[in-house]
Amino acid sequence: MNILITGASRGIGAAAYALLKKHGHRVVGHSTKGSDDLIAGDLMDPATPRDIWETALAELGGQIDVLINNAGIYDGVPDNATDEEWHRAWIRTLTINLQSAADLSKLAVSQFLDSGIPGRIINIASRAAFRGDSQQHWHYAASKGAIVAMTRTIARGYAADGILCFAVAPGFTVSEMTAEYLQGRGGAKIIADIPLGRVASTDEVAEVIRWLANEAPASATGSVIDVNGASYVR
Numbered sequence: 001m002n003i004l005i006t007g008a009s010r011g012i013g014a015a016a017y018a019l020l021k022k023h024g025h026r027v028v029g030h031s032t033k034g035s036d037d038l039i040a041g042d043l044m045d046p047a048t049p050r051d052i053w054e055t056a057l058a059e060l061g062g063q064i065d066v067l068i069n070n071a072g073i074y075d076g077v078p079d080n081a082t083d084e085e086w087h088r089a090w091i092r093t094l095t096i097n098l099q100s101a102a103d104l105s106k107l108a109v110s111q112f113l114d115s116g117i118p119g120r121i122i123n124i125a126s127r128a129a130f131r132g133d134s135q136q137h138w139h140y141a142a143s144k145g146a147i148v149a150m151t152r153t154i155a156r157g158y159a160a161d162g163i164l165c166f167a168v169a170p171g172f173t174v175s176e177m178t179a180e181y182l183q184g185r186g187g188a189k190i191i192a193d194i195p196l197g198r199v200a201s202t203d204e205v206a207e208v209i210r211w212l213a214n215e216a217p218a219s220a221t222g223s224v225i226d227v228n229g230a231s232y233v234r
Contacts, residue, residue: 001025001026001065001066001213002026002060002061003020003025003028003064003065003066003068003213004029004053004064004066004067004104005017005020005027005028005029005030005068006030006052006068006069006070006071006100006101006104007030007071007072008029008031009029011173011202012070012170012202012205012209013029013031013070013071015202015205015206016205016206019210020209020213023210026060028056028059039052043096043100044092044095046103048100049100049103049107050103050107052104053107053108063115064111065117065119065120066213066214067104067121068122068209068213069100069101069105069121069122069147071097071101072096072124075089075092075093076134076137077089077090077139078136079135079138089139090139093139093140094146097143097147101147105121105123105150105165109121109163112158112161112162112163113161117162118162118164119162119164120163120212121151121154121163122165122166122209122212122213123150124168125151125168125169126140126141126169126171127169127172127228127232128140128144129141129145129148130148130169130234131232147167148167151165151167151222151224152165152222155221155222156222159222164216164221165221165222166223166224167225168205168209168227169224169228170200170205171200171229171232172194172200172228173199173200173202173204173227174201193231194229195229195231196231197229200227200228200229208225208227212225
């Protein structure tokens with residue numbers, strides 16, 4: 001299976017990238033700065049999603065079977081920030097977390113429809129889409145709520161064409177993206193809110209992504225899989 005995953009240099013993305021390759025899939029990954037293995041691309045640039053898609057398409061012989069929209073940021077902004085700081089933070093978060101995923105999904109849907117070959121899209125959302133986030137992360141929660149809405153819209157709109165769309169909604173995970181925030185809020189307080197007694201590992205989230213990419217039945221399209229240790233149940 002040919003797979004493209006964004007944000008593959010660290011955290012959940014790096015774990016999923018490694019796991020999918022381990023299972024024999026042909027995987028092209030992306031990161032902001034790129035590397036010998038990863039496509040470079042700054043998702044604040046509106047031209048980047050198409051550049052990533054076309055580069056990956058060429059590397060994978062003209063066919064992408066699964067798109068995994070994992071790239072995202074978790075930068076806080078105070079609720080008493082200046083208007084300029086507030087708007088800048090919202091624009092950056094929504095552009096990277098939502099708009100780039102929408103742009104890549106549009107390209108994937110177009111390819112799946114034109115080729116007549118079924119495909120899958122997996123969007124990485126967050127527990128914050130359903131229960132909200134901190135006072136410094138309105139924009140993050142909003143971006144992930146929109147990801148869930150987009151996932152369901154794609155699933156409903158294109159299931160008859162063999163295009164399946166899923167989302168994964170992790171809670172806190174042990175990764176570079178959350179380490180500072182977890183430390184700042186106090187680990188004991190966070191653990192106390194998780195019935196499982198620990199935060200999820202990136203490997204656990206990667207395993208859910210792998211299953212959705214390859215094994216999840218078609219009837220599960222539109223599903224959002226929670227990976228949060230029962231800290232939020234729906």
